[in-house]
Amino acid sequence: MKKYTYTEKKDTRSGFGAGLSELGKSNPDVVALCADLTGSLKMDAFQKEHPERFFQVGIAEANMIGIAAGLTIGGKIPFTGTFANFSTGRVYDQIRQSVAYSGKNVKICASHAGLTLGEDGATHQILEDIGLMKMLPHMCVINPCDYNQTKAATIAIADYKGPVYLRFGRPTVPNFTPADQTFEIGKAVMLNEGTDVTIIATGHMVWKAIEAGEKLAEQGISAEIINIHTIKPLDNAAILKSVAKTKCVVTAEEHQMNGGLGDSVAQLLSRNTPAPQEFVAVNDSFGESGTPDELMTKYGLDTINIVEAVNKVIKRK
Amino acid sequence: MADISQLEKLALQVRRDILRMVHAVNSGHPGGSLGCTEYLVALYNGVMTHNPKNFTMDGKGEDLFFLSNGHISPVFYSVLARCGYFPIAELKTFRKLNSRLQGHPTTHEHLPGVRIASGSLGQGMSVAIGAAISKKLNKDNSTIYSLHGDGELQEGQIWEAAIYAAANKVDNYIATIDYNGRQIDGDVENVLSLGNLKAKFEAFGWQVVETNEGNNMAAVIEGFNKAKAFIGKGKPIVNIMRTEMGAGVDFMMGTHKWHGSAPNDEQLKKALDQLVGNDADY
Numbered sequence: 247m248k249k250y251t252y253t254e255k256k257d258t259r260s261g262f263g264a265g266l267s268e269l270g271k272s273n274p275d276v277v278a279l280c281a282d283l284t285g286s287l288k289m290d291a292f293q294k295e296h297p298e299r300f301f302q303v304g305i306a307e308a309n310m311i312g313i314a315a316g317l318t319i320g321g322k323i324p325f326t327g328t329f330a331n332f333s334t335g336r337v338y339d340q341i342r343q344s345v346a347y348s349g350k351n352v353k354i355c356a357s358h359a360g361l362t363l364g365e366d367g368a369t370h371q372i373l374e375d376i377g378l379m380k381m382l383p384h385m386c387v388i389n390p391c392d393y394n395q396t397k398a399a400t401i402a403i404a405d406y407k408g409p410v411y412l413r414f415g416r417p418t419v420p421n422f423t424p425a426d427q428t429f430e431i432g433k434a435v436m437l438n439e440g441t442d443v444t445i446i447a448t449g450h451m452v453w454k455a456i457e458a459g460e461k462l463a464e465q466g467i468s469a470e471i472i473n474i475h476t477i478k479p480l481d482n483a484a485i486l487k488s489v490a491k492t493k494c495v496v497t498a499e500e501h502q503m504n505g506g507l508g509d510s511v512a513q514l515l516s517r518n519t520p521a522p523q524e525f526v527a528v529n530d531s532f533g534e535s536g537t538p539d540e541l542m543t544k545y546g547l548d549t550i551n552i553v554e555a556v557n558k559v560i561k562r563k
Numbered sequence: 564m565a566d567i568s569q570l571e572k573l574a575l576q577v578r579r580d581i582l583r584m585v586h587a588v589n590s591g592h593p594g595g596s597l598g599c600t601e602y603l604v605a606l607y608n609g610v611m612t613h614n615p616k617n618f619t620m621d622g623k624g625e626d627l628f629f630l631s632n633g634h635i636s637p638v639f640y641s642v643l644a645r646c647g648y649f650p651i652a653e654l655k656t657f658r659k660l661n662s663r664l665q666g667h668p669t670t671h672e673h674l675p676g677v678r679i680a681s682g683s684l685g686q687g688m689s690v691a692i693g694a695a696i697s698k699k700l701n702k703d704n705s706t707i708y709s710l711h712g713d714g715e716l717q718e719g720q721i722w723e724a725a726i727y728a729a730a731n732k733v734d735n736y737i738a739t740i741d742y743n744g745r746q747i748d749g750d751v752e753n754v755l756s757l758g759n760l761k762a763k764f765e766a767f768g769w770q771v772v773e774t775n776e777g778n779n780m781a782a783v784i785e786g787f788n789k790a791k792a793f794i795g796k797g798k799p800i801v802n803i804m805r806t807e808m809g810a811g812v813d814f815m816m817g818t819h820k821w822h823g824s825a826p827n828d829e830q831l832k833k834a835l836d837q838l839v840g841n842d843a844d845y
Contacts, residue, residue: 277700298700299700301696301731303727304723304726304727306723306726306727308685308686308689308719308720308723309689309692309720309723309724309727310689311689312686312687312688312689312690312692312693312720312724313689313690313692313693313696313724313727314693315679315689315690315693316629316679316689316690316691316692316693316694316695316696316697317693317694317696317697318693318697319620319621319622319627319678319679319693319694319697320621320622320623320694320697320698320700320701320703321621321697321701322697322700324693339683339686340686340689340720342683343680343681343682343683343686344679344680344686344689344690347669347670347671347680348669348670348671348679348680349670349671350679
């Protein structure tokens with residue numbers, strides 16, 4: 247098992263803020279909109295550096311999405327910012343018609359996704375956003391795993407022509423990917439080559455997959471670990487190649503089992519080379535108040551859950 | 564600007580197009596289309612500076628129009644075709660399979676003249692505001708126009724947009740309300756009254772102008788002129804334009820029945836007989 251280390255834990259939303267600030271300096275067409283969550287989304291730096299390109303829309307997310315769609319006409323590249331729940335479920339029809347169907351170059355940037363939002367509870371802990379967004383034709387869906395990768399992804403999507411959903415979160419997590427990485431949309435990142443099982447993880451679950459890989463190595467199980475930061479378009483070739491070797495797969499995501507990364511992987515495999523699969527995801531349930539760690543444990547999204555899923559799936563080969 | 568009689572002649576032709584388009588596929592929305600004919604004919608033939616022969620999505624240096632009440636696509640398509648955005652003959656593909664003229668307008672099939680999809684109501688004002696801000700950022704001195712149904716104002720997003728535009732002095736933008744008083748289920752007054760619409764917009768911080776005869780070409784042009792006089796004065800502008808749903812066809816007026824129903828063969832003949840004097844039918 248390849249050794250991964252980190253010097254500090256950082257929040258992915260700060261990676262977004264840093265990336266946006268960098269874009270502000272390098273790309274004069276980038277504009278940003280926020281629905282009264284500038285501090286939470288770490289958009290303050292951009293706001294301070296480029297007040298003429300920052301638009302505070304107040305608590306009016308539907309209007310924010312519409313304005314963003316309009317801003318693209320004339321060549322602007324709008325980045326909208328609010329919590330993942332208000333970025334997707336609240337404004338689904340606005341995104342569907344004014345952004346996706348209209349083919350507008352809007353970057354929907356969503357923080358506080360999933361259970362790790364924590365104490366605010368289930369009203370804010372959206373676990374359906376990946377599903378909602380990946381169902382929209384031509385919507386690109388990205389869920390990076392740490393600060394450095396979120397920063398790199400933020401910078402990369404400005405050069406991608408078309409609508410993007412960029413998902414990140416609130417808590418600090420190990421910042422282990424290289425600061426100088428090139429973010430390639432749609433390209434899986436191979437974290438560890440193995441032979442017994444493929445673990446495909448996204449977002450905050452990637453570090454847990456690495457931890458699981460270390461524990462599995464102690465049990466003599468060789469896990470291939472893949473970081474899928476882009477859920478759509480999915481890196482089909484990388485997944486098929488890996489599962490052709492390992493013959494079984496575990497997917498791990500901070501999302502509902504229905505409609506998430508696991509579904510996309512299952513669909514790909516069933517159409518090509520069916521293989522046993524286990525899902526580490528929230529099983530048809532809302533979340534609740536609690537600390538991020540407590541919630542991840544209670545809802546089965548911990549390192550141990552990945553280890554157990556691997557043991558189970560290997561027996562099904 | 565073409566003279567009034569030329570515009571009226573074009574409006575007559577557009578009305579014929581609307582009726583023939585919806586009749587051909589036995590679906591679509593003739594009522595609001597007929598009611599907004601003068602508005603769209605005037606807008607695209609003198610009011611706006613635009614470039615039908617060389618359509619670009621960004622429309623730099625051009626005035627831009629957004630149709631928020633997308634169901635009145637027949638009038639929009641006819642006016643676009645007849646000022647040169649795409650071949651007039653293409654009107655016969657309206658609502659048919661593989662057409663660029665979808666039931667509700669879309670950019671998805673790349674129809675020149677359309678810059679946003681609309682149909683799900685209440686979204687166009689936000690989009691228009693975004694385009695107006697984009698113009699300002701680009702130091703482009705053009706004007707943004709949008710059209711909304713009065714029933715559409717029941718959508719909450721409209722009022723989010725209305726607050727934003729006033730608070731941020733989006734003053735290169737003229738929204739028009741098709742104030743015909745009717746919606747699918749009946750009179751707006753009975754379905755969900757808008758109360759005092761003028762007072763509402765004024766309270767939201769908008770400059771309100773009124774066009775009381777929205778089916779009188781001279782009055783519509785005068786309404787545009789009144790509205791344009793307020794461009795750059797620090798407030799978004801709304802033109803509350805009273806129209807008659809079904810205008811131009813006697814049996815389609817005075818009712819909400821023709822909001823979304825097409826005439827049959829006999830009704831089409833009866834309607835076209837009232838719109839004679841121009842026969843450049845596609």
